[in-house]
Each structure stands twice: as structure tokens, then as C-alpha cells.
Amino acid sequence: MTRHLLSIDDVSAEEIQQLFATAAEMHDVQKREVKKLPALRGRTVINLFFEDSTRTRSSFEIAGKWLSADVINLSAKGSSASKGESLRDTVLTVTAMGVDGLVMRHSASGAAHQVAGWLDIPVVNAGDGTHEHPTQALLDGYTLQRQLGGPGSLEGKRIAIVGDLTHSRVFRSNVKSLTKLGASVVAVAPPTLMPAGVTDWAKADGFATSYHLDEVLPEADAVMMLRVQRERMSGGFFPTSREYTVGYGLTRQRLGMLREGAPILHPGPMNRGLEISPEAADAASSRILDQVSAGVAIRMSVLYHLLAGEESA
Amino acid sequence: MSLLIKGASVLGAAPTDVYVEGGAIREIGSLSADASADEVVDAAGLVLLPGLVDLHTHLRQPGREDAETVASGAAAAAAGGYTAVLAMANTSPVTDTAEAAVSVWELGREAGLADVFPVGAVTKGLAGEELAELSLMNRSRAGVKVFSDDGRCVSDPRVMRRALEYVKAFGGVISQHSQDPSLAPYGSACCHEGELSGRLGLPSWPGVAEEVIVARDVMLARHTGSRVHVAHASTAGTVEVLRWAKAQAEKDGSWAVTAEVTPHHLLLTTDLLAGYDPTFKVNPPLRPAEDVEALRAALADGTIDAVATDHAPHARQDKEHAFVDAAFGMLGLEEALSVVSTVMVSSGLLDWSGVARVMSTTPARIAGLEGHGRPIAVGEPANLTLADPAATYVVDRDRSLSLSRNNPWHDRKLTGRVVSTFLRGKKTYGE
Numbered sequence A: 001m002t003r004h005l006l007s008i009d010d011v012s013a014e015e016i017q018q019l020f021a022t023a024a025e026m027h028d029v030q031k032r033e034v035k036k037l038p039a040l041r042g043r044t045v046i047n048l049f050f051e052d053s054t055r056t057r058s059s060f061e062i063a064g065k066w067l068s069a070d071v072i073n074l075s076a077k078g079s080s081a082s083k084g085e086s087l088r089d090t091v092l093t094v095t096a097m098g099v100d101g102l103v104m105r106h107s108a109s110g111a112a113h114q115v116a117g118w119l120d121i122p123v124v125n126a127g128d129g130t131h132e133h134p135t136q137a138l139l140d141g142y143t144l145q146r147q148l149g150g151p152g153s154l155e156g157k158r159i160a161i162v163g164d165l166t167h168s169r170v171f172r173s174n175v176k177s178l179t180k181l182g183a184s185v186v187a188v189a190p191p192t193l194m195p196a197g198v199t200d201w202a203k204a205d206g207f208a209t210s211y212h213l214d215e216v217l218p219e220a221d222a223v224m225m226l227r228v229q230r231e232r233m234s235g236g237f238f239p240t241s242r243e244y245t246v247g248y249g250l251t252r253q254r255l256g257m258l259r260e261g262a263p264i265l266h267p268g269p270m271n272r273g274l275e276i277s278p279e280a281a282d283a284a285s286s287r288i289l290d291q292v293s294a295g296v297a298i299r300m301s302v303l304y305h306l307l308a309g310e311e312s313a
Numbered sequence B: 001m002s003l004l005i006k007g008a009s010v011l012g013a014a015p016t017d018v019y020v021e022g023g024a025i026r027e028i029g030s031l032s033a034d035a036s037a038d039e040v041v042d043a044a045g046l047v048l049l050p051g052l053v054d055l056h057t058h059l060r061q062p063g064r065e066d067a068e069t070v071a072s073g074a075a076a077a078a079a080g081g082y083t084a085v086l087a088m089a090n091t092s093p094v095t096d097t098a099e100a101a102v103s104v105w106e107l108g109r110e111a112g113l114a115d116v117f118p119v120g121a122v123t124k125g126l127a128g129e130e131l132a133e134l135s136l137m138n139r140s141r142a143g144v145k146v147f148s149d150d151g152r153c154v155s156d157p158r159v160m161r162r163a164l165e166y167v168k169a170f171g172g173v174i175s176q177h178s179q180d181p182s183l184a185p186y187g188s189a190c191c192h193e194g195e196l197s198g199r200l201g202l203p204s205w206p207g208v209a210e211e212v213i214v215a216r217d218v219m220l221a222r223h224t225g226s227r228v229h230v231a232h233a234s235t236a237g238t239v240e241v242l243r244w245a246k247a248q249a250e251k252d253g254s255w256a257v258t259a260e261v262t263p264h265h266l267l268l269t270t271d272l273l274a275g276y277d278p279t280f281k282v283n284p285p286l287r288p289a290e291d292v293e294a295l296r297a298a299l300a301d302g303t304i305d306a307v308a309t310d311h312a313p314h315a316r317q318d319k320e321h322a323f324v325d326a327a328f329g330m331l332g333l334e335e336a337l338s339v340v341s342t343v344m345v346s347s348g349l350l351d352w353s354g355v356a357r358v359m360s361t362t363p364a365r366i367a368g369l370e371g372h373g374r375p376i377a378v379g380e381p382a383n384l385t386l387a388d389p390a391a392t393y394v395v396d397r398d399r400s401l402s403l404s405r406n407n408p409w410h411d412r413k414l415t416g417r418v419v420s421t422f423l424r425g426k427k428t429y430g431e
């Protein structure tokens, strides 16, 4: 594995499987009474969050603590630009205190990438703007692979990713990781929520796009619903939430179009009744809570591989 | 004070000697080998051009003297072969009064390295609402003829119409930063809209946000019978609109449209953004290769009239942010001639007289400057630039005379280089 995890581009298919294998071991730790491994004892990890995200931050925090690392949470809300300090100065100051690894969330695309160029410690991208969220994609892939039958089971499977693709870092990371694992991805959204140049991009990276959820669902082996930000409504991306739900929501009616047992994923937090109906969110095939617990295991695995030094696989 | 430039190739023609005295050219031709002057310059192998004129420079004074001052910017201009620069109005405070314009003009006179002509704001505070005191700026000693809200677009068509009408009284021109802010919001839109912006997740700046404003403005210029100048044209679509507009303007004879292109839009492409390096963040953004090709062709065939640098110095800390938070703009004065030489001359798209046209004569005409962009002829002011067409070098940003280091050409190999610059016969740059 490379020194950092900034993008799914940083890991090969084999390395993803290694991360999954380690995650599976870590996952078992969660069932123990004493949830501690000594792997990162004496190491310090900073969770530097320039943007709020309680669930991602706590997932990384728990992962670090279960590996016995000292975890420090720092929130640096508001862009550093508005405080007059450059991003470079902010991260150099924060990490000068003897830090071994940086987990970073930022509202700006590319921020983790830039920061990694200024530091000589491993950087984990915990979400950068509308660019990538690699640990989310890994936990999604891990959850799906376990559900569909273990290593290799994603090969040839058709995964639908549905929703606001333009503004979704989860989409950008997942399309890369799922494709690497051999799945065939179809990205579904209204034309206004498709990223610029997606046609060329899809051709180059080998995924499909569609404006029509009803045509895609019956063929899908799994479906991943993306969160729709309420503020997109005022951005003129679609007329009303009602119209969005009719076109692109995983409604109760659409549940019946899915193949028997096809897993339903959502990175959360959900807008119940908008992109996903309560029936779908709570369906037996919903893997939404599994994603959350897999999140800790995956992040333990990532921190272990980047920070455990010589012992690392 | 006399100056003898020996063996220079004027606009690329056969070598000759040029004798300068009292700030003007006194004699051209083969002078006797022992002809004496206070200063003799051996210009064998060098091309002599009229001093370059930049229609679009940001000098940051007043307000951000840590990034650039009129004096440091003028020094960088001289190093780039420029004898005149037009300083954009988006300083702090904005150049939107006669007093503000005169103060920039005087700072330029004190520095004495290049003639600095302030550009006046079109609207008060660049707010796009009320016209600034355009006529008072014109009547001032600074003699402002070019007006621009650059950095912002005069996006309200009613305000643009009034501005175009108003400057007709004194032959002014409105230089428009063409960016429809609802299609490409100021500050956020920072990456050419296309496959790469989709992949990188960067807020996109579609070419059409420029093209709709250019199209609208040429119609307004035609309606008002006035002059519009398109700043930093960046797309093939803009070139198409310009081609149509110029044909119409020529037929009508009562209005005019001119346009400029920057060196960076002639050479750099949007894929440089893949590494999120804010050095390459500029407004309008770098475009794909197809646009670059169209811009080169348009400059060669005259659809685009001039090269202008959009020299935009920034202090280090203003670029060391996340890409979307970093300042827009890149340096341009010192390497402009080298870039044009590399892109346009080496490829045969322009010869040296073509370079003189797009970098000196035409910009001076657009800006209404009388002492610049003149032919190299007896009696003309000795505003001159000597360049070595064969020199190849690697740009080192630390050798810049600008106070800033946001140089997109750093580490890049360029061919053709300014050797020395003369402002009214006085050497402002060179050995």
C-alpha cells in the first residue's frame, strides 16, 4: 500500500482484498468483551475535521482507540482562509506536536491530497469536498462482498448507485473500488445531477450511466442509495422532492422490482421518504447498519496498515 | 544621452543599426563601424521590437503591497520587454475615481521603469450597479481610456449598455471580464467544466458562461455603436462569436470589438489541475487542448487582436490553501514574450512582425496610447525591446522581479527571451 490513503487510486485490487482480510479479523474484535488490540500502542493519531461529521469522526476515533492509539480530535471549522491562516500553516502546526498519522476531513476537494504533499506522516482522507471518501467506499465494498459470498463474489455483479452523483464523494470513490473488484457499476441520476463529462469518464473507466431507475433496478444485484442534500432543491437541480422521489427514490413499490435479497446500502444519514422509503431502509435485505459496524473494522484495518510499521502486512 | 543598437534585426528583417538620442530614434541603417554613442549595444542575432504593451496587469497597489507594488510590477514588466502596462482597477480601494487613477499613474512615473496607465473601474466599487466617474477619470492627468471591472463581470445588461454608451463621448473602451456569475459563480467556480472537473469534484466553470456574455456584449456594442474589448478570451466558442462579430463590425463601421488572449491560455491546459496545485488556478480557468488550438489560430488570423498577460501576483499564504479556497491568478509579465515565441513563432503561426502587432502595436491602439506601439522609424519614441529568438532557458521562479512567486512557468523550458528593454531610450532592463 502507498503511504497515504487519499483516494481509491492509491490501492490495487489485491491491496483492497488485504484490507478486507484484516478488517474481517478486526471485525471479530468488536464481538469480544475487551475490544482492544495493542497494535498502535504509543502512536498518536489526529482526527482533524474542517467539516462536521459525527459519524465518520467517531468511527475513526473508535477504530484508533481499539488499536490502542492515542486519538486526538481537532475541529477546525470554517475554512482556514477565513481565519487568515493558510491550510499549510494549520496542518504543519497541528502535526508538529509529534503526531504519527493524520485523518482529515475537509469541505474542499483535493485538500487531503495537497496536505499529504506538505507532510511526512501518513494521511487518511476522511472525505474531501465532492471528491473522494475512500474509507466509505472500502466499507461499502467490504459489506457487499461479505453479503454476496466473500472474496471474488463481486466479480460480474451489477451494482446500481443512485442519486446525487455530482456532489457525491461516496459515488466517486465507490465507482473506482467496485470496478476494481470486478463489479459492473451503473450510475443512476437525473441529468442535472450527473457530473460534468460523465459520458467520457464512464467510457474510460468502464461503468454505465442511466436516467431511468426503473430500467436498472430489476437487473441489479445490489443497490446503493445516495443522500440528497436538501439544499440542492433550491439549486434548481430538480423541481420538488415529490418529483425526485417518484423518479429516483427507493420507494416501497420499487422494492418489489429488486431481485430477492439484493442488498440495499446507504452511507447515511438518510432522508427517509425522499431518496429511501422507511420500508426499504428497514427491509430484511437492508445492510445499512452493517455498513456502520463495518466502518470501524475497515478504519482499524486502514490505520493498522498505514501506521503499524514493521509489523504491517 | 545617446544609444547605438548595432546589428539588430528589426521585426526579424535583415540586421541594421539604430541610433537613439533624446529619447527618440534619430537614424536607422548601416552606420559606420566606429560610430560613437554614450552607450553601444551589440545586438547581433537579436530581434528588435517596439516596446511591448500589456492591456491587462494587476499591480496590487494600493492594498496588497506585499504581493506587488507599482514599482515591483513595473520592474517585472521591463524584464518582460514591456514599456507600457495597463493596471487593472481591482485594487483596494478600487480605482474608481480620478484621484485614485492619478495616484497609480504617479507611482508609475516615480518608478520610471514602464509607463503605467491605470484602468478605471466601470462601476463604483466594482459592484456592477452604478457607473463610476468615467469621464472624470478620463479628464484627469492619468487620461484613462480603458475601463474594466476585471475580476468581476459587468453582468447586468442595462449597466453594460449605459457604460458602452457613456464612454462614446471620449472614445473610451469597456474591457469586459466575461463570466456570467450565475453559470460560473465568482470565487467558487474554479475548474473548466468537463470530464476532469467531474472526476476531481471541483466547482465547474463552463465555457458557455464566457460565451453568453461575449455574445451579449457584441450585440450591445453594435446597438450602442461603441467599443467593447473582450479580456482574456479562453474558449473556441468565444472565438466563433468574435469571428462573426468582427465581420459584422467591419460591415457596419460604427462599432468595434477587440479581444485579447493570455500567454497561459495559449499554452497550458486544464489537465494541470489534476494535482490540485493552486499555482494553476486562474480565472477564466485553463481550458482543454481544443480551446488552446482555437485560441492560437485566432491570434494568428487576427480574430484575437492582442496578447495580454493578466499578470496576477499573489502572496504565498494566499495560494497555500485548499484549491477551492486559494486565490485566482498567475504571474505573466516576465515570460509572456517567451511563451508567445515558443507557441506562436516556433510553430510558424506568427513571425516577429506578427508578434510586434499582437504584443505592442495593436494593444497600444486599443488602449489609445500615443507614445507606444509605434513603428520602429526615425522620429518615433525609442520604446524598444531586444529579444534573443534562439535563447532557450528553464524558468526559475526565484529569479523574478515580481514580489510574488505564483509562476506557472516555473521549471518549464521556453525558447526566445527578452535581453533588454528601453523606455524612451533609457535602459530599463538588461545588461
Ligand SMILES: [Zn+2]
Pocket: B150, B151, B152, B177, B231, B232, B283, B284
Ligand atoms: Zn479577469
